[in-house]
Amino acid sequence: MIENSQAVRGGEPSRERAMAGGMSTDRAVVAGTKTALRSEAEIRSHFPALDRMHGGELVAYFDGPGGTQVPRAVGDAMTSYLYEHNANTYWEYPSSAETDAAIMASREALADFFNATSEEIAFGANMTTLTFHLARAIGRRLSAGDEIVVTELDHHANIAPWTALARERNIGIRSVRLIPNTGQLDWDHLEQQITPRTRVLAIGAASNALGTITDVRRAGELAHAVGALVFVDAVHYAAHAPIDVKLWDCDFAACSAYKFYGPHIGMLYGKRDRLAELDVPKLEPAPDNSPDRMETGTQNHEGIVGAGAAVDWIASIAPGMGNRRPRIVSAFQGLHARSQPLFADLWEALSALPRLRIFGPPPNAPRTHTVSFVVDGVPAVEVVRSLARRGIFATHGDFYATTIIERLGQTKHGVVRAGLACYTTDDEVNRLIAGVEEIASR
Ligand SMILES: Cc1ncc(COP(=O)(O)O)c(C=O)c1O
Numbered sequence: 001m002i003e004n005s006q007a008v009r010g011g012e013p014s015r016e017r018a019m020a021g022g023m024s025t026d027r028a029v030v031a032g033t034k035t036a037l038r039s040e041a042e043i044r045s046h047f048p049a050l051d052r053m054h055g056g057e058l059v060a061y062f063d064g065p066g067g068t069q070v071p072r073a074v075g076d077a078m079t080s081y082l083y084e085h086n087a088n089t090y091w092e093y094p095s096s097a098e099t100d101a102a103i104m105a106s107r108e109a110l111a112d113f114f115n116a117t118s119e120e121i122a123f124g125a126n127m128t129t130l131t132f133h134l135a136r137a138i139g140r141r142l143s144a145g146d147e148i149v150v151t152e153l154d155h156h157a158n159i160a161p162w163t164a165l166a167r168e169r170n171i172g173i174r175s176v177r178l179i180p181n182t183g184q185l186d187w188d189h190l191e192q193q194i195t196p197r198t199r200v201l202a203i204g205a206a207s208n209a210l211g212t213i214t215d216v217r218r219a220g221e222l223a224h225a226v227g228a229l230v231f232v233d234a235v236h237y238a239a240h241a242p243i244d245v246k247l248w249d250c251d252f253a254a255c256s257a258y259k260f261y262g263p264h265i266g267m268l269y270g271k272r273d274r275l276a277e278l279d280v281p282k283l284e285p286a287p288d289n290s291p292d293r294m295e296t297g298t299q300n301h302e303g304i305v306g307a308g309a310a311v312d313w314i315a316s317i318a319p320g321m322g323n324r325r326p327r328i329v330s331a332f333q334g335l336h337a338r339s340q341p342l343f344a345d346l347w348e349a350l351s352a353l354p355r356l357r358i359f360g361p362p363p364n365a366p367r368t369h370t371v372s373f374v375v376d377g378v379p380a381v382e383v384v385r386s387l388a389r390r391g392i393f394a395t396h397g398d399f400y401a402t403t404i405i406e407r408l409g410q411t412k413h414g415v416v417r418a419g420l421a422c423y424t425t426d427d428e429v430n431r432l433i434a435g436v437e438e439i440a441s442r
Helices: 003-009 014-022 040-044 072-084 095-114 127-141 160-169 187-193 216-225 272-277 301-316 324-351 380-389 402-407 424-438
Strands: 028-029 034-037 122-125 146-153 171-174 198-204 229-235 254-255 266-268 358-359 370-375 395-397 414-421
Touching: 003 034, 034 216, 034 324, 072 095, 072 301, 095 122, 095 301, 095 324, 122 127, 122 414, 127 254, 127 266, 146 160, 146 187, 146 229, 146 424, 160 171, 160 198, 171 187, 187 216, 198 216, 216 229, 216 301, 301 324, 324 424, 370 424, 380 395, 380 414, 380 424
Parallel strands: 146 171, 146 198, 198 229, 229 254
Antiparallel strands: 028 034, 122 266, 254 266, 358 370, 370 414, 395 414
16 A cells, blocks of 8 residues: 555655755755755745746746645646556556555645544545535534524635525524724624534634634634534645644634645545534445545546645655654744745835735734735736736735625725745745835836
């Protein structure tokens, strides 16, 4: 099994060799931490997309919150699977056994990513689809009078599946208020919304529109105290900090690999007993063990392989830090510490511009390095078009975090969003600042 998995996935060992041999061994020690990280230049050398030119400039990608770029190791692992090991699962010939092993190896990688076990990781099309699927399964056991608590700070992928359920089964929905000035949840209101009728708390670990990180453990304790299940949307969080379902003590959590340097595929964590007791719609002859029972139909094998490779690639940023899980944690901590001064500079420079309004918590609050803003008098779409002409790719709109944008009073034009990723440089941040400054001064 293990031998197969190493061969199939383009091999963690060979990727490890590439990291150790093919790349420079110098490491950047991040100020304030003991983490030895691969240098910025070394990290950037893994991303073919960073060679792209536009408007006479190298492209600076600030669109990570919508989807990050992909390191070569991820593409290679997917291609290797498709060209050398492609088959369907659970049959008695080598490529099928290799496929089983590859999927298992990726489950194990994702288990390290969530701090869970491999039986607790299910794959699916994306977070939205998995969440609809989970909500339907949970809903089969709910009845009129039960309540679900959602929040205004969430992406609608963590609202619509629950409101759909509420409509279908006559269940009450309560929504926790966002405080627009701080970009944080109103905790007093959260406490009031959780009642003995609450059956599910659906909450986000980090906001894809504002970058706010929410203390999901604290919220989960309140929900568990009344016997409710806790579902965490970790999509935005997953690109910026190590998910820790043990620390969060949540029942379910979901994310998507395309936000953390992987392909377009989603994954769901479910506590072992919770997954086992779900009343999932499934084909009679399909496996009923967890996590397979959550996975309807033939899976995206190459996407699963790519997701595992993305986790290994993240772990490889902090070499020599022990097993994969501690390397993942160190990589995220180190990357966060490295980009903190860049983000603080960006925040300060943008905040100083007279026609610019910036949203969300300040840089020293618990937050990701994703910023949203508007330039008064210039629709968000015009701002990003103008930036794109300079080779700076940023996103605009509501990012399906529609309620946040409403509460900020920006429904008409949406906002501009720029996110820092592991490949973002000081120079790129300066180009972004100069670009926005120029647009705001017109
Ligand atoms: C915070 C958050 N939740 C959920 C989603 C939906 O994820 P997916 O595209 O995998 O369905 C996104 C996508 O942008 C997101 O940022």
